[in-house]
Amino acid sequence: MAWKQFQFKDQTVFVRVLATGKPIVHRGRVEMRYRLGATKSYRAAPDNLIETDSEILPDEDFGGAPAPAVSSQAVREDPIKAVGPTTIIIHTDGACSGNPGPAGIGVFFERPDGEILEHSEFIGEGTNNIAELTAILRALEMLKPEEQAAHVLIYTDSAWSLGVLVGGWKAKANLELITAIKERMVTTPDVELLKVRGHAGHSGNEEADALATMAVRRESTTTRTRRRAKPPSPAP
Structure with a gap:
């Protein structure tokens, strides 16, 4: 992250920005300092x-106090915060026929009210990494405005995506996608990106994989919602 000069009420100030120069807005506020090298925000x-x-x-x-990280996460499989009754759980996956080649994404979205959203999207020519990152970005974009402050778990089987997003890896490609995801993460402060083992029988990951594969096979985009099936009533 970085700083950029702005005018604020007839004063020159420095505001925390992303690499694009866009101010970082967290809970409706920006971080601002009044002079170069200042430590008080x-x-x-x-x-x-x-x-x-x-x-x-x-x-x-700029100097001054060290910058806070976009996320305090490392690459992990278990969430920092326990899953609660209002937690949103999302599984994402990318598929590519060849690398590069025709690519698609799958997003399997489980809301706490029982709504399930299944998104299968063909994204044209791309690489596996582009597909995996696009799936994560799309999941963040699909959150409703009232869900921006919710506890959100996003699972992916892409170790590379997690490495460049929360693991501290230095990316040399797909920088626009990575920046777009980090911008969304700043405005969704309670989101956790988590690792899931691919093709290991995890239902959410299998659903996202099937949606991504379907997008590549059909070269089309579909989105549908349904209600989670209620468990059968116990026998009397």
Whole structure:
């Protein structure tokens, strides 16, 4: 992350931004400091900011206190926060016929009210990594506005995607997709990206894999919702 100059109520300030120069908005506020190298931060509404034609300063050039990470996660299989009655659980997967080749994504979305959303999307020519990242991005985009503050678990079997998103790996490709995902993660602060073993019989992962494979095979996009089947009543 980095800093960029803005005008705020007739003052020049520095605002925490992403690599694109876009201010990071968390719970309706941006992080702001009043001078280069300052260590004290203030929170302000982004509506009062006026962008200036200034360069983006990486943290090491700005000075001051160290930057917080986008996520405190490492690559893990188990969530930090226990699953509760309002937790949203999502499985994502990407498929590619050849690498690169025709690619598709699958998103299997389980809401706590019993709604299940199945999204199968053909994304054209791509690589396995593009498909896996696009599936994660699409899952974040499919959250409703009122779900932005919810506890969300997103499972993927892509170790590479998790490495570049939360594991500290340095990516050399697909930087726009990675940036877009991190932007979404900033605005969805209670999301956890988790590893699931692929093709190991995990129902959510198998569903997402089938949706991604179907997208490649049919070269089409479909989205449908259904209700989770109720368990059978116990015998009297």
